[in-house]
Amino acid sequence: MRRMKLTSPGVRAALGWAVAVVLILAWQLAAVTGESLFFPPPTEILAAGYQLWFSAGLENGVLTDAFHVDVVPSLERLVIGVLIAVAVGVSLGVLLGRVRVVAQFVEPLLHFMRALPGPVLLPMALVLLGTGNEMRIALITFGAIWPVLFNTYSAVRQVPESYLDTATVSRRTSASTLFRVILPSASAGIFAGIRTATGLGIILLVASELVASSDGIGFGLMQSQRSFQFLEMWAFIVALSILGYITTLLLSALERLFLRWHHLYKAVVA
Amino acid sequence: MTEALLVVDGLRHVYQTEEGEHVVLDGLSLTVNRGEFVSIVGPSGCGKTTLLRALSGLLKPTSGTVSLAGEAINGVPKGLAMVFQDYRGSLFPWRKVGANVEFPLLGRVGAEERRNRVRESLEAVGLENFAGRYPWQLSGGMQQRVAIARAIAMRPQLMLMDEPFASVDAQTRSDLEDLVLRVRELYDMTILFVTHDVDESVYLSDRVLSLSKSPTVLTADTAVPLPVPRDQIRSRENPVFVSTRSEIAQLIRRAKPAGLYGPGEAIPTTSNFAVPVLR
Numbered sequence: 099m100r101r102m103k104l105t106s107p108g109v110r111a112a113l114g115w116a117v118a119v120v121l122i123l124a125w126q127l128a129a130v131t132g133e134s135l136f137f138p139p140p141t142e143i144l145a146a147g148y149q150l151w152f153s154a155g156l157e158n159g160v161l162t163d164a165f166h167v168d169v170v171p172s173l174e175r176l177v178i179g180v181l182i183a184v185a186v187g188v189s190l191g192v193l194l195g196r197v198r199v200v201a202q203f204v205e206p207l208l209h210f211m212r213a214l215p216g217p218v219l220l221p222m223a224l225v226l227l228g229t230g231n232e233m234r235i236a237l238i239t240f241g242a243i244w245p246v247l248f249n250t251y252s253a254v255r256q257v258p259e260s261y262l263d264t265a266t267v268s269r270r271t272s273a274s275t276l277f278r279v280i281l282p283s284a285s286a287g288i289f290a291g292i293r294t295a296t297g298l299g300i301i302l303l304v305a306s307e308l309v310a311s312s313d314g315i316g317f318g319l320m321q322s323q324r325s326f327q328f329l330e331m332w333a334f335i336v337a338l339s340i341l342g343y344i345t346t347l348l349l350s351a352l353e354r355l356f357l358r359w360h361h362l363y364k365a366v367v368a
Numbered sequence: 369m370t371e372a373l374l375v376v377d378g379l380r381h382v383y384q385t386e387e388g389e390h391v392v393l394d395g396l397s398l399t400v401n402r403g404e405f406v407s408i409v410g411p412s413g414c415g416k417t418t419l420l421r422a423l424s425g426l427l428k429p430t431s432g433t434v435s436l437a438g439e440a441i442n443g444v445p446k447g448l449a450m451v452f453q454d455y456r457g458s459l460f461p462w463r464k465v466g467a468n469v470e471f472p473l474l475g476r477v478g479a480e481e482r483r484n485r486v487r488e489s490l491e492a493v494g495l496e497n498f499a500g501r502y503p504w505q506l507s508g509g510m511q512q513r514v515a516i517a518r519a520i521a522m523r524p525q526l527m528l529m530d531e532p533f534a535s536v537d538a539q540t541r542s543d544l545e546d547l548v549l550r551v552r553e554l555y556d557m558t559i560l561f562v563t564h565d566v567d568e569s570v571y572l573s574d575r576v577l578s579l580s581k582s583p584t585v586l587t588a589d590t591a592v593p594l595p596v597p598r599d600q601i602r603s604r605e606n607p608v609f610v611s612t613r614s615e616i617a618q619l620i621r622r623a624k625p626a627g628l629y630g631p632g633e634a635i636p637t638t639s640n641f642a643v644p645v646l647r
């Protein structure tokens with residue numbers, strides 16, 4: 099019989115899930131025996147979440163009105179905020195990476211701005227942009243843009259000169275060189291930036307919804323905590339972690355789609 | 369009938385370095401006729417790559433003119449293809465072999481014609497079954513064949529090759545040499561070929577140009593009156609091959625900055641002196 103290797107991906111995934119299940123069971127057990135008001139058992143949290151968001155019935159499309167108030171606005175903010183961050187970050191990163199003069203002038207300023215933690219800007223954003231969606235999206239974008247920008251910048255600078263020479267002797271236009279050579283060559287670095295950006299985006303999403311808001315996961319979290327609805331509060335926390343997990347899965351799927359060559363290539367070249 | 373395809377006149381290039389100006393090419397003039405196979409040999413660091421980069425428009429020379437088919441060129445001319453020494457760096461790892469060959473044709477040639485040319489070019493280098501692989505899944509020699517196929521697909525009037533076989537083993541190298549000769553027949557190409565290897569230059573060429581050390585000038589223009597088609601065994605045994613080879617090897621050994629040591633002059637053996645490669 100062949101021995102199973104701990105390093106094989108299937109076995110590792112199975113082990114990961116097993117650990118998660120054991121921990122949740124332990125939590126369940128502790129919560130049921132402890133009977134603390136603040137730490138309800140996972141089964142009750144899930145039931146509360148289901149009741150809150152998915153109990154509209156099949157004929158009404160499963161999702162409740164509360165889902166549209168609690169979750170949908172957050173998803174919109176996150177997606178729009180991160181997409182803008184990616185678009186602007188990649189564009190600026192390419193500009194900086196390709197035009198040395200611009201980089202020389204702007205780089206110190208960018209490092210200074212990057213050092214600002216996003217939530218610090220919340221009070222200023224409130225004053226400048228008000229309490230609407232724009233303010234929250236702007237905050238998410240501001241926090242998420244840096245990893246995209248700097249990763250793109252450094253990946254673009256690392257595009258081998260020989261690739262650019264090949265493009266030049268093939269008489270490519272600059273647009274064609276950008277889309278067919280520079281961006282593909284830098285894609286792995288850019289993608290790493292997008293991953294980090296999405297994580298930051300979720301943090302800023304919640305932070306922005308904790309103040310002066312009327313909907314979203316952050317608002318719901320705050321609201322349920324203030325009204326001592328601890329079951330609901332936990333349901334919001336779980337919803338956030340599931341949101342984080344789904345975005346990770348989504349990004350991995352995208353990466354498998356666009357960067358398949360890169361994984362294979364790294365395995366061969368390294 | 370000989371018709372000049374590439375005319376280089378008074379080409380001079382000076383690199384600006386921290387230690388000051390470094391004159392690499394010091395007034396190089398040469399002509400390559402249509403259909404000719406011309407090799408350039410010269411000591412390491414004399415500026416062969418610099419010369420090809422200037423001819424292909426990758427580098428703007430300090431002074432001098434280059435014209436292709438009668439037209440003065442500025443930037444990358446039409447009808448020119450280049451095969452780089454470093455095939456790994458010149459093939460895109462995210463494009464499959466077929467897509468790499470197709471790359472220079474994108475946006476210039478219709479889809480149907482592109483497919484045909486890719487297939488034909490890959491057939492010419494014997495890689496028709498590898499279009500769907502990634503280049504890094506192939507051996508070094510096969511990768512260099514992909515680079516050659518990409519150059520052929522452009523249907524160039526002039527193909528520049530910069531030490532294309534320097535990093536493959538000897539057997540692969542002979543195979544690739546014959547492949548280039550075959551492809552040249554097939555597509556009626558003019559080839560300007562840079563190499564370190566004196567044997568290779570004689571085996572492949574109609575003419576061999578030798579260079580001095582930098583500041584670099586042309587030291588000789590040697591015709592190779594070796595019958596065609598060339599054959600790896602018979603051509604190399606031919607007395608003409610042997611004598612031409614030693615003539616060129618002498619030229620490289622006698623190379624000094626901006627010229628040649630005289631026949632009776634003592635040649636210094638120290639410093640970074642290039643030893644000609646003989647097989």
Ligand SMILES: Nc1ncnc2c1ncn2[C@@H]1O[C@H](COP(=O)(O)OP(=O)(O)OP(=O)(O)O)[C@@H](O)[C@H]1O
Pocket residue numbers: 383384385390392410411412413414415416417418419564582
């Ligand atoms: N970008 C550059 N800046 C300054 N000096 C350079 C640059 N590129 C090349 N040189 C110098 O110019 C000289 C000629 O370089 P080049 O690469 O053209 O030589 P080569 O004949 O191709 O050498 P090899 O046979 O080793 O490939 C060398 O001394 C090199 O150090």
Ligand SMILES: [Mg+2]
Pocket residue numbers: 416417418530531
């Ligand atoms: Mg060179």
